[in-house]
Amino acid sequence: MQTFFIVLILGLGFLITFQIAKASEYVGIMRGEEKSKKQTNKINAFLLLVFLIGGMIGVYYCNERLKDKILGAPASDHGVYIDTMLYITIAITGVVFFITQVILFWFSFKYQESDKRKAYYYPHNNKLELIWTVIPAIALTVLVGFGIFYWFKITGEAPKNAMVVEITGSQFKWEFRYPGKDKILGKKYFKQIDDAANNQLGQLWDDPANHDDIYITGEPMHLVVNRPVKLVIGAKDVIHDVGLAHFRMKMDAVPGTPTTMWFTPTKTTKQMREETNNPAFMFEISCDQMCGRGHFGMRGEIIVENQEEYDAWILSKKPKYFSVFPDRDPANQKADTTKPAAAPVARN
Amino acid sequence: MSEATHIHPEVAVSHDVHHGGDHGHHHQSFITKYIFSTDHKMIGKQFLITGIIWAIVGGLFSVLFRLQLGYPGQTFPILETFFGHYAEGGLIKPEFYYALVTMHGTILVFFVLTAGLSGTFANLLIPLQVGARDMASPFLNMLSYWFFFLAGIVMLSSMFVQTGPASGGWTMYPPLSALHQAGDGSKIGADLWLVSMALFIVSSLMGGLNYISTILNMRTKGMSMTRLPLPIWALFFTAVLGVLSFPVLLSGAILLLFDRNLGTSFYLSDIVVNGEVLPNEGGSAILYQHLFWFLGHPEVYIILLPAMGMVSEILSVNSRKPIFGYMAMLGSLFAIAILAFLVWAHHMFVTGLNPFLGSVFVLLTLLIAVPSAIKVFNWLTTLWRGNIRFTPATLFAIGFVSLFISGGLTGIFLGNSTIDIHLHDTMFVVAHFHIVMGVASMFGMHAGIYHWFPKMYGRYLNSTLGYLHFWVTIVGAYLIFWPMHYQGLAGIPRRYLDKSSWLSFNEFGDLDKMITIVSIVVFAAQLMFVFNFFYSIFKGRKVTNPNPWGANTLEWSTPINPGHGNWEGEIPEVHRWAYDYGKDGREFIPQTEPIGANESKH
Numbered sequence: 015m016q017t018f019f020i021v022l023i024l025g026l027g028f029l030i031t032f033q034i035a036k037a038s039e040y041v042g043i044m045r046g047e048e049k050s051k052k053q054t055n056k057i058n059a060f061l062l063l064v065f066l067i068g069g070m071i072g073v074y075y076c077n078e079r080l081k082d083k084i085l086g087a088p089a090s091d092h093g094v095y096i097d098t099m100l101y102i103t104i105a106i107t108g109v110v111f112f113i114t115q116v117i118l119f120w121f122s123f124k125y126q127e128s129d130k131r132k133a134y135y136y137p138h139n140n141k142l143e144l145i146w147t148v149i150p151a152i153a154l155t156v157l158v159g160f161g162i163f164y165w166f167k168i169t170g171e172a173p174k175n176a177m178v179v180e181i182t183g184s185q186f187k188w189e190f191r192y193p194g195k196d197k198i199l200g201k202k203y204f205k206q207i208d209d210a211a212n213n214q215l216g217q218l219w220d221d222p223a224n225h226d227d228i229y230i231t232g233e234p235m236h237l238v239v240n241r242p243v244k245l246v247i248g249a250k251d252v253i254h255d256v257g258l259a260h261f262r263m264k265m266d267a268v269p270g271t272p273t274t275m276w277f278t279p280t281k282t283t284k285q286m287r288e289e290t291n292n293p294a295f296m297f298e299i300s301c302d303q304m305c306g307r308g309h310f311g312m313r314g315e316i317i318v319e320n321q322e323e324y325d326a327w328i329l330s331k332k333p334k335y336f337s338v339f340p341d342r343d344p345a346n347q348k349a350d351t352t353k354p355a356a357a358p359v360a361r362n
Numbered sequence: 363m364s365e366a367t368h369i370h371p372e373v374a375v376s377h378d379v380h381h382g383g384d385h386g387h388h389h390q391s392f393i394t395k396y397i398f399s400t401d402h403k404m405i406g407k408q409f410l411i412t413g414i415i416w417a418i419v420g421g422l423f424s425v426l427f428r429l430q431l432g433y434p435g436q437t438f439p440i441l442e443t444f445f446g447h448y449a450e451g452g453l454i455k456p457e458f459y460y461a462l463v464t465m466h467g468t469i470l471v472f473f474v475l476t477a478g479l480s481g482t483f484a485n486l487l488i489p490l491q492v493g494a495r496d497m498a499s500p501f502l503n504m505l506s507y508w509f510f511f512l513a514g515i516v517m518l519s520s521m522f523v524q525t526g527p528a529s530g531g532w533t534m535y536p537p538l539s540a541l542h543q544a545g546d547g548s549k550i551g552a553d554l555w556l557v558s559m560a561l562f563i564v565s566s567l568m569g570g571l572n573y574i575s576t577i578l579n580m581r582t583k584g585m586s587m588t589r590l591p592l593p594i595w596a597l598f599f600t601a602v603l604g605v606l607s608f609p610v611l612l613s614g615a616i617l618l619l620f621d622r623n624l625g626t627s628f629y630l631s632d633i634v635v636n637g638e639v640l641p642n643e644g645g646s647a648i649l650y651q652h653l654f655w656f657l658g659h660p661e662v663y664i665i666l667l668p669a670m671g672m673v674s675e676i677l678s679v680n681s682r683k684p685i686f687g688y689m690a691m692l693g694s695l696f697a698i699a700i701l702a703f704l705v706w707a708h709h710m711f712v713t714g715l716n717p718f719l720g721s722v723f724v725l726l727t728l729l730i731a732v733p734s735a736i737k738v739f740n741w742l743t744t745l746w747r748g749n750i751r752f753t754p755a756t757l758f759a760i761g762f763v764s765l766f767i768s769g770g771l772t773g774i775f776l777g778n779s780t781i782d783i784h785l786h787d788t789m790f791v792v793a794h795f796h797i798v799m800g801v802a803s804m805f806g807m808h809a810g811i812y813h814w815f816p817k818m819y820g821r822y823l824n825s826t827l828g829y830l831h832f833w834v835t836i837v838g839a840y841l842i843f844w845p846m847h848y849q850g851l852a853g854i855p856r857r858y859l860d861k862s863s864w865l866s867f868n869e870f871g872d873l874d875k876m877i878t879i880v881s882i883v884v885f886a887a888q889l890m891f892v893f894n895f896f897y898s899i900f901k902g903r904k905v906t907n908p909n910p911w912g913a914n915t916l917e918w919s920t921p922i923n924p925g926h927g928n929w930e931g932e933i934p935e936v937h938r939w940a941y942d943y944g945k946d947g948r949e950f951i952p953q954t955e956p957i958g959a960n961e962s963k964h
Contacts, residue, residue, distance in 0.1 A: 017440045028890060032897075035826035039903065051751075058752035058829065062760065069840065080848040083869040092783075099780045107771040114738060114767050121745040122760055125681065126752065133682040133944035134747035142743070143690045143736065150735035154728045154774075161728075161778040162721045168780065169717035185544065185636070204632040205639050216634075251635040252538040253647055255712070255787065259853025259866050262784040266713045268647050269537055270631030273714035298866050302787040302855040304531040306538060306545040307456040310858040 052127070059126035066119035070112075085259055086290065089281040089297070089318070093262035095164040102160055106153055172276035176242035179235060181299075182215060183247075183254030183267040186308030188299055189214060190230040193223075194333055199246060200224025207250065212338050219335065229334040234296070234315035237279050238324045244276040254312065255303035260286070266303055279318045286318075390926075398508075400500035401926040406485030407818060408507050410811070412514065413478020414892055420469035425885050427462040427859070430454040432878025434860040448526065457546050459859040460529035464547065465521065467532025468555070470800065472562055473517070475665040477510050479807045480604075483668055484573045484597045486814060490917035491591050493582025493934060495927045498575040502568050509565035513558045520554035528555035531857065533658070536629040536650050540621045543635045553622060556615045563612045566604050573601040582916070584936035588692075589953070591915050591940040592685060595692055596671025599699040600664050607660040607703070614653030621645070648713055655706035662799050663702040667695065669806020670737065670766075673759040675940075676813050677741055679913045680756040681748025682949060684941035687740045694733035694740075701730045711779040712786050720779045727777035734770050738763065749944075753911070754828030758809035761836045762802050768840075769798025772847065790850020793843045801839045808832075811895070816910050820923040821902030827894040831887055838884035842877050849873070914940050914952045 042050035088097050125131075180191040180199050193199045200223035207216035214231070217224045237243050247256055249267035256275070257264045265275040287295045299314030319327075336343035399405060429438060437452035448458035485503065489496055497503045520527040529547025530539040538544050539552050577590070577598045590598075617628040621642075629650045630642035678685040685691060707715060707723045741763050750756065772794040775781050785791065808831070815823050854867045861867040909918040916936070920928050934954040942951040946962055 017438075024886065028886075028893070031830065031890065032827070032893065035824050035830070035894075038826045039824055054825070054829070055752050058757060059750075061833065062752075062757075065836070072840070073844070076845050076848070080845060080873070084848060084852040085866065096780055096784050099778065100775070100784070103775050103778065103781060107774055111767065111771050114742065115764060117742050118745070118760065118763055118767070121742060121748075122750060122752075125745060125748045125750050127749050131747075131749050132947070133749040133949075135684065135944045135946075136686060136743070136747065137684040137941065138687045138689065143687050143740075146739040147732060147736055150732050154731055157774065157778060158725050158728050161724055161780045164780040165721055165724065166717065168783065169720070184634075204634055207634045207639060209637055251633055252541065252544055253535055257787075257853065257855060259784075264712050264783050264786055268714060269633050270643075271646065271648060271714060292865075294865065296865055298864060300853070300855050300864070300867075304460075304535070304538065304857050306530075307460065309460075310456070310855075310860055311863055313863060 055127050059123050062119050063123040066116065066123075069115070088260065088262050089286060090258075090261035090263065090277040090279050092168045092277045093260070094280075095167060096262040099160055099164050103157060106157065110153075168277075169275075172244040172274070173242045176244040176276055177238065178244050178246060179237070180215075180246040180248065181235070181256055181267070181314075182250060183256070183301065183305070183312070184250040185252065185306050186301070186312040187231070188235075188256075188312070188314035190235045191215060191334075192228040192230070192328065192331075194226025194228055196223055196226055198223040200227050204250070212334075217334065219338065225335040226333045227335070228328065228331045230331070234317045235299070236324055236327050237316060237318045238321050239279055239282045239318050241321070242276055242278045244274055247273045247275065252305050253303050254301045254305050257300040257302035258297070258316070259300065260297050264302055282318045282320065283316075284319075398504060400496070400504050402485045402489050402497050402500065402503060403818070403924070403926075403928075405503055405507050406482050409477055409481030409485060409510070410818075412507075412511065413474050413482060414895065416469050416473040416478065416514065418889070418892065420466050420474060421885050421888060423462045423466040423469070425882055426454070427459055427466070428878040428881045430459055430859050432875045434862060454859070456859060457526060457529060460531075460857070461521075461526045461547055461551075463857060464529045464531055464534075465517075465527055468517070468528075471532060471661065471665070472559070473510075473514060475800070475803050475807070476566065476604075476661070477562070479665065479803060479810075480597060480600050480668045481507070481510065481569060482807075483593065483672060483810050483814075484569065484601065486818065487593050487917065488573055488576050488597060489580070490817070490920065490924075490928060491594050491915050491940075492577060492580060493585055493916050493936065494576060494580035495929075495933070497572045498580060499572055503572050506565050506568040506572065509561050509568065513561035513565060516554055516558035516561060520551045520558070523550050523554070525549040525551060527551040533651075533654060534618070535654075536618055536621065536647055537633055537635075540618060540629055541633070541635050541640075542622070543638060553619065556619050556622075559615050560612060563608045563615075566608055570601040570604040570608075573597060574605065577601075582933045582936055585953075588689075589936060589939045592674040592688070592691055592695075593668070593671035595695055596667040596674075599695050600667045603660040603664050603667075603699055603702055607657040607664075610653055611657035614650055614657075617653075618650065648710070648715075651710055651713060652706070655709045656703075658709065659706040660702040662795075663698055665799055665803045666806075667698070669762060669803045669809075670695070672810040672813070673762045673806050674741070674744075675915070676755050676759040676809050677744050677763075678941055678943060679813075679911050680753060680759075681745050681750045682912075682943050683744055683748040684943055684945075685740070686743035686746075687736075688939065688941060690736055691740055694736045697733040698730060701726060701733070705730065705777075708777050708779070708782070711782045724777065724779050728774060730777075731770070731774055734766075738767055738770075753812065754823070754825055754832055755809045755813035757829070757832045758805045758812065761832065762805040762809060764836070765797050765802040765805060765839065768844075769794055769796075769802060773798060784853065785850055787856050788850035789846050789854045789856060792856055793846035793850060796846075797839070797843045801835075801843070805835075808835075808891070813911070814917075815895075815898070815902075816905045816922075817917055817920075819899050819902070820905050821898055822905060822910075823898045823902060824894050827890060831891045831894070834887035835884055838880050838887070841880045842884065845873055846877065909952075912950050914942060914950055916953060919952065919954055 088094050178193050182189045191199060201218045201221040202216040203218055204216050206213055206218060247265055247267045249269045254267040255264060256267055261277055263275055263277050265273050287293055297316035299316060301309055301312035340346055439452040441449035442452045448455060525546040528551045539548055542549050577594060620626040621628050621630055627642035627645035629647050630645040633640040633642060674685050674691060705723060705727045708727045711720050776785055776791060776794055812823055812828055849870055905922050908922050916934060919934050936953045937956045938953055940953055945951060
């Protein structure tokens with residue numbers, strides 16, 4: 015019923031608008047076409063000026079309303095570069111935006127049709143055109159220069175002391191793997207992925223590097239503050255994307271083609287909770303690449319903490335190898351070691 | 363039968379009498395005149411009206427998914443009436459939302475702003491403005507429309523299959539779009555999407571080849587390339603872009619069809635979907651993105667260039683001044699067309715692309731800002747010291763320039779890979795491309811429609827409704843898309859239909875509501891325009907002056923309602939460029955007027 019009324023009201027609104035429009039056309043013809051044309055011309059020229067002023071106020075108001083809702087200071091070193099680049103760009107484009115929009119609407123208003131003025135025949139001026147080819151080119155050179163400088167800093171090789179964490183996306187969850195004491199992620203092969211055999215990532219158990227790898231799912235990824243981290247990113251089914259808004263980082267997770275990105279978190283979760291005055295604050299991992307019906311809820315979490323807290327957490331975790339082969343776990347030393355391991359066939 | 367034989371000799375006679383001149387007096391049945399027409403003007407109108415219908419569908423879809431964004435979780439019982447199990451209990455389900463988003467993008471980008479825009483105006487304007495009786499191949503031209511129509515039918519049918527239409531986004535990235543198991547939208551709907559796209563590409567190739575050959579070969583006497591009006595140059599570069607880049611999308615789509623149905627592994631490798639291990643190895647999902655964006659980026663300019671060309675013409679005519687820097691306008695169109703092919707990977711900065719390659723694409727991408735800046739400054743100078751008449755077309759042209767500035771500048775953010783890391787695939791991207799490509803081109807299209815409607819139908823559109831249409835649309839467009847940039851700066855990803863489970867992204871509830879309400883108002887204003895359009899075809903005020911805007915170009919030298927063949931008698935000869943406005947104290951000098959003895963040079 016409510017919908018019906020809305021449709022009815024809209025329909026009536028339409029009808030009234032149309033009748034007024036039609037009437038105004040007739041009235042215009044009756045009053046003399048030239049005269050009414052001049053009047054609408056004046057009204058529209060004035061409205062263009064109003065739009066310019068209103069628009070500029072709107073831009074200011076919008077910024078006042080929304081600037082505090084965006085993320086605040088970046089929580090990684092690369093985030094600082096990216097924000098700096100952002101501010102440089104806002105400054106340069108902001109000036110251009112302001113000047114060109116003002117000129118556009120001011121000219122439109124000022125040079126509205128008038129009997130007193132004749133249009134000025136002005137087909138070209140090579141000097142002017144040269145000037146406004148060269149000035150944008152210089153401005154862009156600055157932007158490209160800064161941009162590429164930061165880009166290579168961000169996408170360059172990760173420092174040697176970086177910790178390595180693997181992150182794997184699948185519809186619609188994130189799974190993590192830590193390399194363990196040897197600091198090497200063991201080999202894996204997608205055909206070994208088998209939830210029933212407790213091998214969610216397809217680790218190859220005959221690679222000794224896999225024996226100390228720690229698998230984490232259903233809880234946040236833990237990172238150490240001020241220590242670079244290199245994420246090794248993969249996907250099982252479709253393309254996902256590891257989006258870390260607070261760190262300003264992002265990289266696609268592509269099935270069949272591992273990608274990497276690195277950054278250094280500079281603020282702990284606790285610090286962020288204090289800064290944002292929000293005791294529930296969490297660094298979030300968002301999927302930024304359309305991946306299916308659950309895309310909008312593909313959420314992961316990251317906890318950034320100091321080294322001691324991290325060490326305590328990682329020590330509480332057991333390598334995956336031992337939960338797949340409990341008999342090889344040193345904690346179960348008395349287990350029967352003669353039983354053949356149900357290790358999957360390895361690929362070389 | 364007897365009638366036919368009776369008529370025939372008359373036709374033959376009339377041919378003898380008007381030899382080489384009038385082609386407008388063929389007897390035409392309803393079918394050959396309005397349906398399988400080979401008249402470029404009628405084909406243009408067919409493209410336009412089909413485009414308008416698709417625009418209503420695509421626009422309605424955006425209103426529906428905006429409802430979900432503005433009021434997440436709320437029920438709209440009326441939706442269940444129309445969409446059945448997709449909106450059970452009136453709730454917009456994720457599958458439905460993604461289908462709407464995907465169809466909105468596909469329809470608006472391809473059917474409205476490619477076929478509806480360049481299909482309409484290339485067909486209408488090229489023969490009329492270069493001085494030709496019709497396209498180089500009228501039959502191919504007719505086929506071009508009917509392949510487009512067929513593509514539309516296939517796309518429409520995909521909306522009625524049980525599992526719904528494609529819903530992997532308008533870019534249709536595999537593996538999501540390649541794997542039946544990955545979701546409902548990746549089932550038969552995806553096949554239909556690909557088939558529809560293949561038909562669409564055939565259509566646009568036939569159209570494009572025709573436009574190019576007509577412009578190159580069929581110009582009237584005296585119409586040298588540098589005397590062509592700017593819309594023709596823009597449509598020429600558009601056609602070249604389409605002819606060179608659409609085949610690449612075709613290959614991408616066909617390989618995807620193979621991967622979906624024939625077990626090939628072009629795009630697939632190492633995939634475990636829903637616990638099922640697939641045998642495919644060795645393919646690359648990124649390959650598709652290269653093929654897609656090799657079309658996809660030129661596509662942006664396929665959409666934008668015709669609007670730029672028409673805006674140049676309309677601003678010049680209505681400020682009663684020559685377009686400033688004709689050669690620079692032409693050169694910048696050329697530069698944009700070349701660069702359009704060299705920047706596609708800026709859509710792929712975060713796919714794991716080699717960073718060095720990325721930096722090359724940053725440079726090439728930001729280079730586009732130079733010709734774009736030239737165009738903007740030239741438009742501004744065209745307005746300077748003019749004598750501007752604010753017809754609805756002029757207003758839309760001014761609106762185009764404003765939107766092109768706003769959206770172009772945010773492109774400088776996204777084209778810079780460093781900033782793109784943060785903004786990629788966020789609402790910032792949505793805001794950027796809607797302003798610069800979507801709304802701006804739509805403004806160009808509206809400007810074109812208001813300006814050339816008298817030529818199409820011999821009547822005027824109601825201009826009061828036209829002014830209302832313009833003001834609601836420009837204010838609405840800025841209200842919708844300007845604040846959306848802030849959502850992007852906050853890192854909110856695209857295609858999130860409900861942000862309530864997120865801590866970082868749930869601050870914008872009020873904003874989303876506001877945007878939804880404004881988008882409904884703007885959609886209503888477009889419906890009002892559509893009404894105005896169809897009403898005015900039949901009841902609009904009649905055109906009495908064959909040259910109502912006082913313009914120089916050749917289309918206004920035809921009769922008010924030109925028949926097939928456009929000019930009665932000889933095709934006029936051209937003696938000057940199209941922009942002699944305000945020269946030597948004369949308001950305008952048509953292209954057909956010979957250069958006077960005492961005329962000043964420019």
